[in-house]
Amino acid sequence: MNSSQIDPEELFTKLDRIGKGSFGEVFKGIDNRTQSVVAIKTIDLEEAEDEIEDIQQEITVLSQCDSPYITKYFGSYLKGSKLWIIMEYLGGGSALDLLRAGPFDESQIATMLKEILKGLDYLHSEKKIHRDIKGTADIWSLGITAIELAKGEPPNSDMHPMRVLFHIPKSPPPTLSGEFSKSFKEFTEACLNKDPTFRPTAKELLKHKFIVKHCKKTSYLSELIDRYRRRKEEGHSGSSSDDSDSESSNKENSDSPEWSFTVRKKKPAEGRKVLNGTGQDQLSKSASLTTVISPIFTELKQQHKEHSEQRLAIEELERNIRLAEEVCPGITDRMVTHILAR
Secondary structure, three states, X not given: OOOOOOOHHHHEEEEXXXXXXXXXXXXXXXXXXXXXXXXXXEEEOOOOHHHHHHHHHHHHXXXXXXXXXXXXXXXXXXXXXXXXXXXXXXXXXXXXXXXXXXXXXXXXXXXXXHHHHHHHHHHXXXXXXXXXXXXXHHHHHHHXXXXXXXXXXXXXXXXXXXXXXXXXHHOOOOOOOOOOOHHHHHXXXXXXXXXHHHOOOHHHHOOOHHHHHHOOOHHHHHXXXXXXXXXXXXXXXXXXXXXXXXXXXXXXXXXXXOOOXXXXXXXXXXXXXXXXXXXXOOOOOOOHHHHHHHHHHHHHHHHOOOOHHXXXXXXXXXXXXXXHHHHXXXXXXXXXXXXXXX
């Protein structure tokens, strides 16, 4: 972390807000020293007290990354209780934003997935921790993302997250249905193998027939950005994340990966740097304790309110999970992630 003696407001100027999370906001900003555009995330550490260890860990990982497929980290500054995290600005919008303007074709999806896979391959090969998720869970999440890019919503999006949590272990893995190519369906099927040991690695998926056959240069995605901007100019709603909590988007579906894929606006000298798998709003809290676990226990206690012994046992289990979260922040998210991945 950069010196807390430096006032970040002297170094950077915040412009438009481009995202909002539970404990912070993301702004488009200017580095006053170079006049370059940056992304500025501010986090209130008093509100995010339980997540400080996770935030520190993610900053450490990002600061060690050096890849065109991972968002660049420029430094962090402390002013009062506000932590300023300075990141590379990606001006193309999120994949969810672009999807609002219309569906993607398979070549566009393959091009996006290839860039994500390159980021995952870097993280896995460099032994970087990707949001405390092991590689096999990353691949499962990639399969879910592929379906969402194709269909506009993740599998089981019509179900309550709590039901999804119990539905996945007992049901066959999600599949890509509809008028899609055989190779695309085989790609998602490979990612969504319930046995983690049989899921391909990111490096192996880069050689998959769907990626090899359908992928194009990243400049091919420029039309999606242009289409989205035309839609905004016509008066349609804009960014999906501007006034919403990025952690509760996508209908708070626990089957959907907690990734924010952001498209880079094409630069003349860097046309290949279009999409990466670590978005600007990715420094997030452990959401599953409140969005998944607490609702489950609320329902269980309601079901057993007439049985004091059972209710006490449920309450004791809930306290132990909360205690584990206090001692090891993020453990609940990791537990839920591993359940979903199996």
